[in-house]
Amino acid sequence: MFDVSFTELLVVGVVALIVIGPERLPKVARTVGHLLGRAQRYVNDVKSDIQREIELDELRKFKRDMDDAASEVHTSVRQASDSLRTSGDALRAELDDTARAVAQSGASPAAESPAAGSPAAGSPAAGSPAAPDPTIAPPSAGNSVPSPVPSAPAAQVVPAPAAPAPAPVSPTTEHSPEPAPKNPSTGTPT
Numbered sequence: 204m205f206d207v208s209f210t211e212l213l214v215v216g217v218v219a220l221i222v223i224g225p226e227r228l229p230k231v232a233r234t235v236g237h238l239l240g241r242a243q244r245y246v247n248d249v250k251s252d253i254q255r256e257i258e259l260d261e262l263r264k265f266k267r268d269m270d271d272a273a274s275e276v277h278t279s280v281r282q283a284s285d286s287l288r289t290s291g292d293a294l295r296a297e298l299d300d301t302a303r304a305v306a307q308s309g310a311s312p313a314a315e316s317p318a319a320g321s322p323a324a325g326s327p328a329a330g331s332p333a334a335p336d337p338t339i340a341p342p343s344a345g346n347s348v349p350s351p352v353p354s355a356p357a358a359q360v361v362p363a364p365a366a367p368a369p370a371p372v373s374p375t376t377e378h379s380p381e382p383a384p385k386n387p388s389t390g391t392p393t
Contacts, residue, residue: 219231
């Protein structure tokens with residue numbers, strides 16, 4: 204802080220001894236020491252406060268950067284969601300149009316009956332219910348639009364062969380098992 208050499212401090216001490224006197228010099232030196240200690244603590248407190256503020260500013264800047272990045276990610280996710288929703292709506296509208304076209308094309312051959320008034324060889328007779336079109340699946344509870352794709356037959360589930368069961372293990376006994384009786388003529392177990 205101050206550029207004070209030892210000789211300058213010695214001169215200040217001699218002048219203080221002459222001006223203050225030997226009786227009050229220890230008391231003044233103690234008071235000056237306390238004041239210098241307080242000043243040093245005050246300077247250290249100010250330094251630590253400044254350091255803390257700098258760290259808080261860095262943390263605030265970091266938080267601001269993270270908030271900006273999070274909002275950018277949120278915006279991009281929202282845009283992607285909106286674009287997917289828009290394309291999904293367009294696909295749904297196209298599918299609805301296709302389903303209507305298929306329904307109209309399926310209805311128009313039924314409207315165009317033979318001119319003679321007699322049913323064709325493969326057509327249902329007049330008064331009998333028309334057979335359902337196999338290319339249009341019936342609407343299910345969750346799907347109100349008929350699907351133009353024919354339904355595939357259900358796949359048959361073939362169970363896998365069961366693994367052979369392990370041979371039963373008989374509980375061990377203290378005695379050894381008796382051998383099987385042998386055929387006296389051949390000597391083989393029966």
